[in-house]
Amino acid sequence: MEKRLFWERESVQKQVDSGAKKMTSEEIREKRRADRKQFKLDRAAAIAKVAAEAETIFETEGRVVVPALFGPEIPSGATWKPKTAESELALEQESGSPENAKSKGEDEGEGEEEEEPLEDMEHLQLTLPEAFFLAWNFDCLTILDPETDEPLSLPEIWITFQQIYLAPPIPTLPTPELQLDNPFLIHYAVYHHYRSLGWVVKNGLKFCVDYLLYKRGPVFTHAEFAIVVCPVYEDPQDQEVSITNLQNASPFTWSWLSTINRANSQVMKTLILTYVTIPARSRLSREMLNTPACFAHYSVREVIVRRFIPARMRD
Template identity: 30%
Template sequence: MAVDVEAQAPAEGVEMKPTQPQNQEKPATTAPKKPRQRRPNFNELHAKPLPLDVYPLPAFIPHNPISIVRIAISLLSHTLFPPNSHPVVHRAYFSQHTQSIHVTDAASIRALWEQGFWGKGSLSRSEPQWLSTEKKRRGVQAEKTSAEVTQNRREERRQFKLERARAQREAIEQQLRQEGKLDADSSIEELVEDGQATESPQGTIYTPNAGDVVTVSGDMITSEINKSLAQDAPRWGQDDAAAPQDNHVKDEEHLQLTSEEAFFLTYALGTLAVVPGSDFSTGGSLGEPAPAWYLFRLYALHATSPVSESKLQQLQDVYQQHQSSAVIQTSLKPVAAIEPDNAFILRYVVFHHFRSLGWVVRPGIKFATDYLLYQRGPAFHHAEFAIMIIPSYSHPYWTEAPDHESGIEQRRKELGKKDWWWFHRINRVQASVYKTLTLVYVEVPPPWDVSNSGEEFKVDIGHVLKKYTVREVVIRRWSPNRNRD
């Protein structure tokens, strides 16, 4: 049985509104998408954590007897034909003017940066990129550096926010004109000045009528931004007509190493040879690399400011005498003794400690600290910990000093004493940049450089470093709103 069902007519006074489709298509964007530059593969560039070649043994599998044979063959081959773990020994020179170590060879600069993030470019913020930036500026090289990519992203975000705010204001004005609340020649500023509307910081317009709020949808704002970007979109290749004037750009940048980084590469790894007082860039004599004990005394002497010229000349005379003759003349004056709380020694002890644990240690002067600790390097993650070095004089030598050394004892206590105001400033700075403050206390031993004449001025570095101990104290800011447990 068929039944005809008629549509019911709407009641009088009731206006039927057309239903909107649920799957409403968004307006098509007309702005061309900018091709994003492909980022380099940092896992391949920084595959080596240190400038060394490591030859690990094959994995041992208990249920596979062949793995034991492979390990035995590897041990036998390494014993008969030992591999070279130092294929390249980089060369550098010590600059007394900047009190830093300079590396000028282009291959060594890239190797030291890519294999452990050592040093910084003398004309760059961190990674040596001056040559690439200069070629890009002259039009010789089209690739962008990492610093330029970061700056472009920040500029794009800033422009997008400005365009979004402008498009939102124009969309609100258009909606008000359609509703008859705004004349064709008027603007929102005139309504706000006349008191007819109120604008919130988020851009919402409130009219005097209660509950009358004017907002715009996100699709309308997006369409306005796309139209604006489509009008101002650059045409790719329009600046390619300008030919570079000079294709040859001389690299004027060198790698600048701190004394702690250079000494770790020289003493701990053996991959850096430092020539004192020779300038490679000016064609000076390369000379012979200095031994580790001389560099240890040289860096410790330059850690104090101002540098004593007499002590420096005395150290150089002893070193030249040592190089020219196998027998040290007893008539030479002994070199200046190294204080146990020398700034270079304290910094190097901490640097050696964290580098040996696998951290990438970088200078922390940007955040008012001594060091920054990276898990893999600046190219992968932000620094997680900020290090402050504090000397500790808890040894009985400093607490039970005789009367004639009371002045020295007082000076030691003042060096290792910090007030709460200093601590609060440092902690607030690290909390604002999302880093964990770590106080590293270095136990200062009694004076150990007492016999520094004749052959005894050669420092046994390993024996000296064993006298220092390191204590780490991690500081976290306690907030009653966040930490209630």
């Protein structure tokens, strides 16, 4: 289960406002970056100070002193410690500035306000393949009819998900018959294929692909593979008379493939072209589409595309 980032962030922020010491993972990351930046600044300042002292000794005493880059006066990763809020507060109190005293008095004069309950702004959003996989294979998801608010049966979900992609542009027009090249069937075949092999499948829109494959999930590791779904018609004449416009059904350009492959290679992902063979209409009737048994006539094949990177592949 993925982390609920919004809920965690807002809950921790409320605790911080009330005086509790807790940070979110994002705040910890930003603090580490700020500490590394401050360490570099402190080290550079210490080296400059030692160099200035060596220059002063040369001008006053005539002795040549080589500025040390290491030593007790030069902070290192093992000895340097970031300034904490307590130490900064102690320095402000020692300075005794009237502004600090004024703000302290204002804080003490303020009364405690009643906290408003935190509203959960997050919600789980599933794609159609994810929803049907949970409803069909695990029976752990209930899908309601938006008009009647009644649960849909599995056959109704199956037909409804296919009709979503066949909805006519004008509501008054009748819905076309079920098609063998329905985009829901194509993408669910790929989703079910990799889920059955133990992969965690997520949407790959961020990297311009259809799916991303994780070993354990986005919370634990980065995706290792990027999937591009490529439908292939068993009978080429079916594509000519098809009423659906499948993406990547026609041969894509070399420049497009090179761009996608390069973009995913830069983030250490292997590009996989997953070809889904659509059965011919001549040997399979549309009545088979009334049940998921039609998937027995679809096939999935993978082709790995790797980009040669001379700087990484010399060994």
